[in-house]
Amino acid sequence: MRVAIIGLGTVGGGTFNVLKRNARDIAARAGSEIEIVAVASRRPNPACELDSIEFDTDLIRTATRQDVDLVVETLGGTSVAADVVKAALQAGKHVVTANKALIAELGNELFEMATSNKVTLAFEAAVAGGVPVIKSIREGLAANRIKSVAGIINGTGNFILTEMRDKGRAFEDVLKEAQALGYAEADPTFDVEGIDAAHKLTILSSVAFGIPLQFKSAYTEGISAISPFDVKMAEEFGYRIKHLGITRLTGQGVELRVHPTLVPESQLLAKVDGVMNAVMVESDAVGQTLFYGPGAGSEATASSIIADIVDITRAHYQDALSGVPALGYSEEELNEHPILPIEAVNSAYYLRLLAKDTPGVLARVAAILSEHSINIESITQKEWQEHDGAVPMILMTHQVAERNMDHAIDVIQGLDVILAPVVRIRVEYFTAS
Amino acid sequence: MRVAIIGLGTVGGGTFNVLKRNARDIAARAGSEIEIVAVASRRPNPACELDSIEFDTDLIRTATRQDVDLVVETLGGTSVAADVVKAALQAGKHVVTANKALIAELGNELFEMATSNKVTLAFEAAVAGGVPVIKSIREGLAANRIKSVAGIINGTGNFILTEMRDKGRAFEDVLKEAQALGYAEADPTFDVEGIDAAHKLTILSSVAFGIPLQFKSAYTEGISAISPFDVKMAEEFGYRIKHLGITRLTGQGVELRVHPTLVPESQLLAKVDGVMNAVMVESDAVGQTLFYGPGAGSEATASSIIADIVDITRAHYQDALSGVPALGYSEEELNEHPILPIEAVNSAYYLRLLAKDTPGVLARVAAILSEHSINIESITQKEWQEHDGAVPMILMTHQVAERNMDHAIDVIQGLDVILAPVVRIRVEYFTAS
Numbered sequence: 001m002r003v004a005i006i007g008l009g010t011v012g013g014g015t016f017n018v019l020k021r022n023a024r025d026i027a028a029r030a031g032s033e034i035e036i037v038a039v040a041s042r043r044p045n046p047a048c049e050l051d052s053i054e055f056d057t058d059l060i061r062t063a064t065r066q067d068v069d070l071v072v073e074t075l076g077g078t079s080v081a082a083d084v085v086k087a088a089l090q091a092g093k094h095v096v097t098a099n100k101a102l103i104a105e106l107g108n109e110l111f112e113m114a115t116s117n118k119v120t121l122a123f124e125a126a127v128a129g130g131v132p133v134i135k136s137i138r139e140g141l142a143a144n145r146i147k148s149v150a151g152i153i154n155g156t157g158n159f160i161l162t163e164m165r166d167k168g169r170a171f172e173d174v175l176k177e178a179q180a181l182g183y184a185e186a187d188p189t190f191d192v193e194g195i196d197a198a199h200k201l202t203i204l205s206s207v208a209f210g211i212p213l214q215f216k217s218a219y220t221e222g223i224s225a226i227s228p229f230d231v232k233m234a235e236e237f238g239y240r241i242k243h244l245g246i247t248r249l250t251g252q253g254v255e256l257r258v259h260p261t262l263v264p265e266s267q268l269l270a271k272v273d274g275v276m277n278a279v280m281v282e283s284d285a286v287g288q289t290l291f292y293g294p295g296a297g298s299e300a301t302a303s304s305i306i307a308d309i310v311d312i313t314r315a316h317y318q319d320a321l322s323g324v325p326a327l328g329y330s331e332e333e334l335n336e337h338p339i340l341p342i343e344a345v346n347s348a349y350y351l352r353l354l355a356k357d358t359p360g361v362l363a364r365v366a367a368i369l370s371e372h373s374i375n376i377e378s379i380t381q382k383e384w385q386e387h388d389g390a391v392p393m394i395l396m397t398h399q400v401a402e403r404n405m406d407h408a409i410d411v412i413q414g415l416d417v418i419l420a421p422v423v424r425i426r427v428e429y430f431t432a433s
Numbered sequence: 434m435r436v437a438i439i440g441l442g443t444v445g446g447g448t449f450n451v452l453k454r455n456a457r458d459i460a461a462r463a464g465s466e467i468e469i470v471a472v473a474s475r476r477p478n479p480a481c482e483l484d485s486i487e488f489d490t491d492l493i494r495t496a497t498r499q500d501v502d503l504v505v506e507t508l509g510g511t512s513v514a515a516d517v518v519k520a521a522l523q524a525g526k527h528v529v530t531a532n533k534a535l536i537a538e539l540g541n542e543l544f545e546m547a548t549s550n551k552v553t554l555a556f557e558a559a560v561a562g563g564v565p566v567i568k569s570i571r572e573g574l575a576a577n578r579i580k581s582v583a584g585i586i587n588g589t590g591n592f593i594l595t596e597m598r599d600k601g602r603a604f605e606d607v608l609k610e611a612q613a614l615g616y617a618e619a620d621p622t623f624d625v626e627g628i629d630a631a632h633k634l635t636i637l638s639s640v641a642f643g644i645p646l647q648f649k650s651a652y653t654e655g656i657s658a659i660s661p662f663d664v665k666m667a668e669e670f671g672y673r674i675k676h677l678g679i680t681r682l683t684g685q686g687v688e689l690r691v692h693p694t695l696v697p698e699s700q701l702l703a704k705v706d707g708v709m710n711a712v713m714v715e716s717d718a719v720g721q722t723l724f725y726g727p728g729a730g731s732e733a734t735a736s737s738i739i740a741d742i743v744d745i746t747r748a749h750y751q752d753a754l755s756g757v758p759a760l761g762y763s764e765e766e767l768n769e770h771p772i773l774p775i776e777a778v779n780s781a782y783y784l785r786l787l788a789k790d791t792p793g794v795l796a797r798v799a800a801i802l803s804e805h806s807i808n809i810e811s812i813t814q815k816e817w818q819e820h821d822g823a824v825p826m827i828l829m830t831h832q833v834a835e836r837n838m839d840h841a842i843d844v845i846q847g848l849d850v851i852l853a854p855v856v857r858i859r860v861e862y863f864t865a866s
Contacts, residue, residue, distance in 0.1 A: 018576055018718045028643070029575045111759040121759060124573075130719030132573025138761045140557075140565025142462045143451055143739030150863065209770060210461070210762035217772035230785060230856060233815070233827050239783075239860070246861065253771040255778050262783050262860040268725060269863070271704050280863065285451045286563030286726060286736040288863070292701060293722030303719040306576030315757075324744075326544040326554060328571045329643035337642060338686040339650035345688050350672075350695050352663060382666070394666050423663060427672070427695040428679065430583065430702070430713065430721070 001034045001313045004068040004093075006059050006084050008041035008048060011098050011125070012074035014298030015305050016048045026306060028333040030313040031325075034306075038062050059084050064091040070312060072305055073097040078105055089113045089121065094316070096308040098125035098301050104199035104215040107206075120315070122308035127200045128153055128277040130300030131293035132307060137207050137281060144283035146208040148248035153200040155275035155295045156184045156191035157223055157243040161260075162273040164231050165240065171224055183275060193222035194243065194258035201245030204279065205256050209249050214256070221259035234262050240270040343403040348377075351395040352423035353412065361417050362393065372408040374400045390419050396427065434467045434746045437501040437526075439492050439517050441474035441481060444531050444558070445507035447731030448738050449481045459739060461766040463746040464758075467739075471495045492517050497524040503745060505738055506530040511538055522546045522554065527749070529741040531558035531734050537632035537648040540639075553748070555741035560633045561586055561710045563733030564726035565740060570640050570714060577716035579641040581681035581688075586633040588708035588728045589617045589624035590656055590676040594693075595706040597664050598673065604657055616708060626655035627676065627691035634678030637712065638689050642682050647689070654692035667695050673703040776836040781810070784828040785856035786845065794850050795826065805841040807833045823852050829860065 003019070005012050019026065019036055027033045038054045040062035056062045063071045063084050071088040075081040078101050085102065088095050089110065097103065103110070103123045114121035124134045128151065137146065152158050156178055163174040175192065178184035190196045198218040206213050223243045234241050239262040248255040263270040268290055272278040277295030282288055294300040314324060327334065355361045362379065369376060375398040382392045397405075409422050436452070438445050452459065452469055460466045471487045473495035489495045496504045496517050504521040508514040511534050518535065521528050522543065530536065536543070536556045547554035557567045561584065570579065585591050589611055596607040608625065611617035623629045631651040639646050656676045667674050672695040681688040696703040701723055705711040710728030715721055727733040747757060760767065788794045795812065802809060808831040815825045830838075842855050 014718075022576060022578055022717070025578060025643075026576060029571075107759070112764065114759070115764060123759075131722055132569050135573050136565050136569060136724075138462075138757060139744060140568050140740050141736065142743040142761075143455060143459060143736045145455055145458060148863075150861065206760045208761075210458075210760055210766065210768045211770055212760075212767055214772050217774075219775040219778075225856075226858075227856075229825075230783070230858060233785070233813075234783065234858075237783075237811075237813075237827075237829065241858065244861070249770060250773070250779075252777060253773040256772050257775060257778060260858050262858055264862060267863055268701070268704060271701060282863070283736075284455070285447075285732040285739075287730075287733060289564055289724075289726035291569075291722075291724055294720050297720075299718040300720060303574065303576045303716075306718075307573050310575040311572060311757075324571060324748075326540070326547070326556075327639045327643055327645075328575075328641075331545065331548060333643065334645055335643045337644055337682060339647050339689050340683070340686040341650075342652040342690060344685060345652075345690060346683075350663070350667065350670075352666070378670075380666075380670075392662075394670075396670065423658075423660070425659075425663060425667075425674065425693050425695055428583065428677070429697060430581075430700055430715070 001032055001309065001317060002037045002067055002069045003034060003072060003309065004038040004040065004062050004065060005036060005072045005074065006040050006063050007073065007075035008039055008045040009074065010298045011301045012041065012072065013045040013048050014302035015072055015074060018299055018302045018306060026310060028329045030310040031318045031330065032313050034309055034313065037067055038065055060087045063088040063093065068093055070094040070096065070309060073099060078102050082106055085110060086113060089117050089119060092117055092119055094119045094312050096122045096305050098305055100126040100196065100199040100203060104202040104213055107213040120312050122312060123203065124308050125301045125304035127203050128279055128293065129295040129297060130303045131277060131279065131291050132304065133279045133291045134207055136291055141281060141283055141286060144285045146249065147282040147284065148246065149204045149208050149279060149281050150244050150246045150269065151201065151204065151277065151279035152242055152269065152272050153245050153277055153279065153295060154191050154197040154243060155277060156188065158272065159183050159275045160192070161223060161241055161243060164228055165235065168228050168232065170228055171226060192224055194220040197243065197245045197258045201247055201256060201258055205247035205254060208247065209254055211254060217256060219257040223260050226260050238265050239263060240265055242270065343406065345402050346399050347402060348399050348427040349397045349405055350425045350427055351397065353393045353418055354390050354420035355393055356417040356419060357389050357391045358417060364415060365412055368411050369397065369408055372404045374404060374408055434465055434742065434750060435470045435500055435502045436467060436505060436742065437471040437473065437495050437498060438469060438505045438507065439473050439496050440506065440508035441472055441478040442507065443731045444734045445474065445505065446478040446481050447735035448505055448507060451732055451735045451739060459743060461762045463743040464751045464763065465746050467742055467746065470500055471498055493520045496521040496526065501526055503527040503529065503742060506532060511535050515539055518543060519546060522550050522552060525550055525552055527552045527745050529555045529738050531738055533559040533629065533632040533636060537635040537646055540646040553745050555745060556636065557741050558734045558737035560636050561712055561726065562728040562730060563736045564710060564712065564724050565737065566712045566724045567640055569724055574714060574716055574719060577718045579682065580715040580717065581679065582637045582641045582712060582714050583677050583679045583702065584634065584637065584710065584712035585675055585702065585705050586678050586710055586712065586728060587624050587630040587676060588710060589621065590630070591705065592616050592708045593625065594656060594674055594676060597661055598668065601661050601665065603661055604659060625657055627653040630676065630678045630691045634680055634689060634691055638680035638687060641680065642687055644687060650689060652690040656693050659693050671698050672696060673698055675703065776839065778835050779832050780835060781832050781860035782830045782838055783858040783860055784830065786826045786851055787823050787853040788826055789850040789852060790822050790824045791850060797848060798845055801844050802830065802841055805837045807837060807841055
């Protein structure tokens, strides 16, 4: 599979770098190598090492090269990008795009063009960035009649609303900070007035209900009029205000609307904070499902673009049986990583000790942990009605190999001041790395 | 595509019913009709109307019928189910299963058998029920090097831990209730000791890291020893105790472990409550993604089984271009639902009125809403420092058509006692229907 990337900005550059960095794994999963043969952009991207890959500033020329099978369009906008995508499709190239405006506004025409040229036009990256929500709805929920889709599909807006709630700040104030942090554009209209979300919702609606794209019929209301007072009131009543895109199939037709919405705080959707995106789907067989992850960013968006490239490679260049291997890799390509015994696993721990209420216990326990290279994060002693003369001690530790903890607990358990079996529960932080 | 369903219990019956109920949509998405030609089970299922579909109690005979292309195995267990699946594969039938024990324990052998018989063995339904998490990892995240997968993948265990936290109840007490509600089996060992979760985690690990299935190497620790005291302590420190399956690729090998785990309450995973499942994936390009939904249940599991059937139909009986249409349906099959104008949308509302602090205002507002068929759920009046002699009134309404609300607001806005523009924010409950 020979690929040209048109537009080497944030998303195009990320696609270039992930394709190169993970080339071996991606080839194993696709069943065929994905080779970048050419890149075109108005200017080079210093984050991308082109090596021997051809660079051109002529976008159309690169998109229609004879030696290219698939074109990645990461220009954005609906003018030049439309010209590039049309030229590529007409030249018989598959096209993968992250461009929600292009698909929402011109998709019907472009899909027809793809069909008549016998190529695929794929757009997973256009909605919710790195979250494979198009695939999940279109394929994963194929058995269902979808009832509704509701999503937090603009990270900037969700960041602003989250800050307004957490810190009681005003909209304009948070917007300025978001602009300084690079989360919001200098002209924030697309994000805060809901146009970007309406583009994405239009696409979700069509995929959910099998209807042509109808962006012009979407209702759009922004978040700029939301006051800290209403955020606080909503909270007091047990709600969060979220900027939702909602599309729902009723007996009369399809609702297609983006507006601020009170959501009960018990809903998982209400708990999606900061720049993260989430799409919730209600459908007849499965009920409620939710897909969550980063809705923007260089490599997150690249992830969805490359997933589309892999799908197209499998569909067009593999026979059905070598399509999607059961475990992701073909049997010959399976990895040989050993499974680690639990003793070799690193974890943080919660420990609960029931100790005699005498001086020096804490010092003895701390010394034993220290001898086993275990760092204590906190120690708390708790009231305990049932045990006179005994006190439960809760310790939170930093990460350490389980075998060290096993040994340390053996020693602690042997102390005459420890009155019950030590309770040990592992702790995981899942911090982004 | 001609299908036989082997096992007509909860999941098999659900598959039967959803395939029949949504036949038109499923055929449009698959590009070909999915026809149930035979059903085999130890006994009939009164929830399924067989009509003219053949019913047999001979499982193997039905699984190897000449007129069958694909066998759905919904028996469960690893003895009879293994015989049926092997017979089907050897007879050249595709197989779709929801059987996690079968895949986790015998999957390596079965996948080889599928490959050598040039058929597909699919198992989306084996992990997290209706959530398309196998597809999301294997295809949606194909660009990524996966770092870790952590999941709440046993609904019974999560229900018990959620009840222990919410109500301070003891493990045994909640277990008994779960058994009475049908969430837990009479012998709850598989669920509460983590064996079921370890089966599912073994499958997730292999799909994430491309390694053979190694269920025997999984570390498993149950939740029966968790005390209400530890649940409370965890909460006090800002954590939730969840029964997690965790698999992580390290420089030394693969961690594969199921155990109770403290998770910071800021993590979305910590907020997954009741019988719901969620799988969180950390990967190099996209970062953190999470897939949420019902992990069990008749039609939820059926949803994933049918998604696999649709995929196999597309891969084996369609050319690449009619594979997955851009909008889920082929262009000729697109639906013609109209997009509704916002006035026709039904919604509940949050209204904020700034009114003169004089008697009778509330009665006048209530009367206007009533005249427009708008039912009030609650009215609250709030202190308001900035406005002397004025009081903000917050109303929450029941669902009503937006055009009624528009008219009502027009009239309210015209009252001389209303001192500022009425603030109106829509409310969505997303209650399961």
